[in-house]
Amino acid sequence: MRHFANWGILGLTLLFLIGPFVIIIFAGASAGESLTFPPDGLSLKWYAKVFTVESFRASFALSLFLAIFGTLTALLIGVPAAYALSRYKIPGSETIRTIVAAPIIVPGIIVGLALLRYLVVPLNFGITLALFLAHTALVLPYAVRVVSSSLNNLKADMEEAAVLLGCSRMQAFTKIVLPNIRGGVLAAFILGFVTSFNQVPVSLFLSGPGVRTLPIDMLSYMEITYDPSVAALSALLAFMSLAIVFVAERLLGLSRYV
């Protein structure tokens, strides 16, 4: 009985969350010319068309670059920060926490505009560099928060044990802490990756001739037409993300950590 209610609630929630995804998949497989559901017949022509649009290829590469390297950079500086915040008594740690978390609450458009006006134009930063900085900053709060919470669940006495067994602080971190928070790091990476990859408002201003992220490219493609290829592209991207998560789950046992 409880079981039944359990799955009932979950089913409805999942329907609400996933329903649009199903529609996107099928709308992209329409044989007709416009975005409809149920589709006017099935065909893969729109999925095929995605690969012929040249600008998608360039912007996909840019978005992938930003998502991967922006997130990695955020982790590179975020993991040590999270570690320091949870293991050391630092003067002003609350301030540091707030600074690092700030990018979440600033509207994306303002971020894009600010970087364009005060970094790109006066300091001669390239658009790509500015995008990279912006995406790194946006992912940073997730990196610090997610990694912090898995660090807090990790008892500090294990590191002490490792040190007593002869580790240096650095070895204790790499051999003991890192393996035990890899689920958190992975979750942070995935969260950061999708945040960055799907980011729109920041990139509205941070785009220039020949430099444009994929979501912005999709938006501007939709300036011209709502044909189902955007749905097809979205479905393909979601499958790509899923594949990444699936592989990660297989390799690292993600579900044990989330």
Added chain:
Amino acid sequence: MSENFVQLTDLTLSYGKTVAVPELNLSIAEGELVALLGPSGCGKTTTMRAIAGLLPPTSGRILIDGRDVTRMAANKRGIGLVFQSYALFPHLNAFENVAFGLRLQKMSNDEVQTRTMAGIEKVGLSGFEKRKPAEMSGGQQQRLSLARSLVMEPKVLLLDEPLSNLDARLRLEMRTELQRVQRETGVTMVFVTHDQAEALAMADRIVLMNAGKIEQVGTPEDLYARPETAFAADFIGFENIFHVKDGALVSDAGSLPMTTASDAAILAWRPGGVQVGQGPHQGAVLASSFAGEHREYVIDSALGQIKADAPVGAAAVAIGDTIAFDLPLHTARALDA
């Protein structure tokens, strides 16, 4: 063999502003097995952590084998510590947990293999090598943690409640094993316990602590038979403690005349030292329990509750019934005020 192998001088240990251990002085000889005994929260773990180098002292010095290690990093001291909380590495299996420290040394793979397997066998965990800590019971985890420290063959081994989660039989086995290791390797061991029986059974010398201070130091026999303070006596099992005043025993609850005079200020009896079944005094039985070799009574007397053991052969007295008893001077321990 040094008499002052581990030496703590005026050691003060604090957490922030709260001082947990003020000005501790203690010397431990090489190859000695010392028990830190004391009630919960008295600073046992804190002291161990300081010796291991995990807690920088507020003041004072720590010497090991003549060298001042007060500021030496924990991983340089060559000290082993078995944590009260085990502190096992959850991502590594039992074998890798034990092998961890060995692998950090320049040691052949074969040797790591041999020593690890030997260590695991010693604590009775053969066959569990592939298990992760989460898949082992509390007692098994505790033994694993022990093995991890033992294989390192440290100069000084600190053990924080190493046997608390084991049942009576397993505990005895592990005690024997620890004593054997100590005899064979001559390692200096300091172990923490809140269980006096364990301290008595294992230690060469017992350090009894109370609220961060050392209350008494001595051999088990010493401490067991000759506690020097009321706290020590109480802790070591002289559960009936009374003041002597004008030829009578006095407690908060009342007083009882003594049959023989004594010039001690305080007298204390173990439950086994109280005579029951006959005697000049009377009391109602509050509680009675079977303890195998004897029966334990709690008697409601003019002095308040008195704990007494009766031989199991004697007829049992029901709860609520009256029982005669005596507090004979020859079984009492005399203490200063």
Added chain:
Amino acid sequence: MSENFVQLTDLTLSYGKTVAVPELNLSIAEGELVALLGPSGCGKTTTMRAIAGLLPPTSGRILIDGRDVTRMAANKRGIGLVFQSYALFPHLNAFENVAFGLRLQKMSNDEVQTRTMAGIEKVGLSGFEKRKPAEMSGGQQQRLSLARSLVMEPKVLLLDEPLSNLDARLRLEMRTELQRVQRETGVTMVFVTHDQAEALAMADRIVLMNAGKIEQVGTPEDLYARPETAFAADFIGFENIFHVKDGALVSDAGSLPMTTASDAAILAWRPGGVQVGQGPHQGAVLASSFAGEHREYVIDSALGQIKADAPVGAAAVAIGDTIAFDLPLHTARALDA
């Protein structure tokens, strides 16, 4: 007063596909104090959870006071449970933890106040009312958990290792308190322990479990003196157990001729039943430890390790020295194969 106040009939309990307890049958009388005794992992906690309604049985029935409660919700059964893990509410202070259940009943604030304070006092935690569980030591938390169940005055009180984290003195105090509560309120109590001394001391009746099955049921005296199986004997302290074959004692390690013939299949001795210092047999002392009233030896004999207690007055024998001993038939317990 019902003889079958709590009745478990063919109770099978499983976690997913693994059966933890197969077909258990047990009756407990009203007002009885029953101990569930057994090694780690034998199904004690599992059984308690089923009685409390936290684990739906795979099959079988649970009757309380004549009513079938097998399918009744946990909050309707009127059963108290003290959890092995305390299960205190971390967000509530000590007072609110104890008051939790009372507040759920239609009860005036004053009464909640009075009963809560009384409950806290009973377990010796007066003055700790405002503390959160995290700010209390293990033993204090355990007592708090006890108080939380006691104030509810349940018909049946289940206690899962309620005293494991207390030191000897506190443990004795809490035992006395539990026995008093039980006497005064006539509550039926079932408590779990892995410590035979505790079971012996407190219980009216002991249920000894092994791997999900009941091994023996009886009074403490019964179990202590007359274990019926090798498992029971071993668990209850007959640590030296040997087969009898052709007038000799036999173990995996070897054999030893007997001085007196016996037609028992198995003979078992407590360490206290082994005679040391004199006797026909010889062995090397492997370990020796002081235990207050006596000294415990582990002797390496032709039968393997033998555990023996010697009176503390006797001259101590050093480890490695040879000692004489006997396994007298009059202190042995005879068991069937």
Added chain:
Amino acid sequence: ADKTLTISVYSFAQDAYKKALYDPFEEICGCDLVIETGNSVERMAKIEANAAKPVIDMAVISSHDALALAQKGLLAKLDTSKLSSFDKLYDAAKDPVGDNMAVGYTFYASSIVYRKDLISIDSWGDLLTNEKLANNVALPNITGTQGPLTLMMLNKANGQNGDYAKTISDIGAAADKIVTFYSRSSELAQLMNQEEVIAAPVGRFAWSRFKSSPLDFAWANPKEGQAGGMNVMVMTKGNGNEELAYQFMDYWLSTDVQTRVAEAMIDSPANKDVKVSDEVAENLTYGADLINSLNIMPPADIIAQREAWVEQWNTEVIK
């Protein structure tokens, strides 16, 4: 190639432009084209943000946006002598914003697309008054290019003689029955295809999207006539790449390119010499007669009043 020209254009039909314009030009000039796309407001905002150091050399935008940029001093005055095709342009395209700040390269008409099976449209006024259109009509947002054109035509239909405030009030009064104020013609096409909307004003350049739909769409010929607009080319001030920019603009205005673009049914020509088939002409805003008949609002009028319109629109229409 070591020379590059950076241009900013509307984002639609880039594949066709590539064939008709970009590739051949790169061939001729031996340079690389870097192309930025987007809608005109976003591109303008960026041109302004980068004013100190222009990234864009040459842009195509709407005539009133060109005027706005010119007034902010962001544009270079064009030397028309460097444009060999200049004389072939319709007169209206030669100096649309004054001071030779821009040249027109395409015209478009703007009228109402509607579902001929459900309704008939005779006048721009029908948009607000026809009962059948209640909850079924969409209007362009005032902030877009089409908004001011619709405003002008409604004003004309209601005989309000340039009193736009009154027209906006009328729209405000009817706002509850208007499904949305769209800002992208593609969005409108989607809404009309899923039968959310059955009539709406739209630019001729978007017509092909409706024509290919299975639904029964028609292009209205209201009695007030069609509105018209023009897109223009501009050059940013001080971009340092003027020669190449002139070369590109001239090439785009040439009869060859204008014909190719027209035949691809992307942009209607501004070059008088372009000749196309009737079938192609049907889809474009083509020919002197048609172009001269369009109601075109002077860019200066739009620029002067737009802030006020938006303000009033925000209070009375969006509410």
Added chain:
Amino acid sequence: MFLDSRQGLALALPAALFALLMFLVPVGILLSEAFQYDGGWSLGAYVEFFSKPLYQKVFFRTLKLGAMVAGTAAIIGYAAAFCIVNLSAKARGQVFGLVVLPLMISPVARTYAWIVILGRTGIVNDTLVGLGIADTPLRLLFTETAVFIGLLQLFLPLMIISLVSSMENIPRDVIPAARVLGANWLQVFTRVILPLTKEGLVIGGTLVFTGSLTAYITPAILGGSKVLMLETLLYQRVNVSNDFVAASVIAMILIVMSFSTNLLLKRIATARS
């Protein structure tokens, strides 16, 4: 806890400096423009902003929608999280995967799916009319309802994630203990689960509320100009009117709203215990 604070600072500093220099400084300069009014420092721009009826309305709508989305997400989130926590480890991993799936889909596409679903001839209206709940198709697109639904779907996963992870930290036997002490499921929820997961609720609530305030695509597409929110208004001010001052004002308001909501939630959470 290691006490060498200098080492700790060295570890934390790169992230802090990065966020400060590459992010907060440029954003700060931009925001400071909102305090420039009539050539001097003043709050005039804010006074002007709040004196316009449309802006007031957009402000309150944004607040209302943000609160409604966060509130609804909390209710659904608790139900879903509780179910997820009760699943077996394997099923939990799979369901969790499905819950985070929407995060992987471009918000652009997700929002367009809602246009199809919520349209006059979309599934929702077909179902409502088919079941006789509505006589004629409802107009759902370009209404607050549409924006609400879109935002809810966008941010619900974040709420569920936060709640699940804080529920997993509830000590093992605490819920059974409450049951045995006589609590029914509602009482278990209000007296045990809620207080013990308030941290997750605060994090989730802040993420959802902040997300709803600063979302751009969803209100832009599902609400259009008829359901302006602060973020779409901000975009309009920048792009259509080149009005950076108003944009900065709006940004500052959004930041203050997010920040104070976070503080407020934290306050409420700590005040209760």
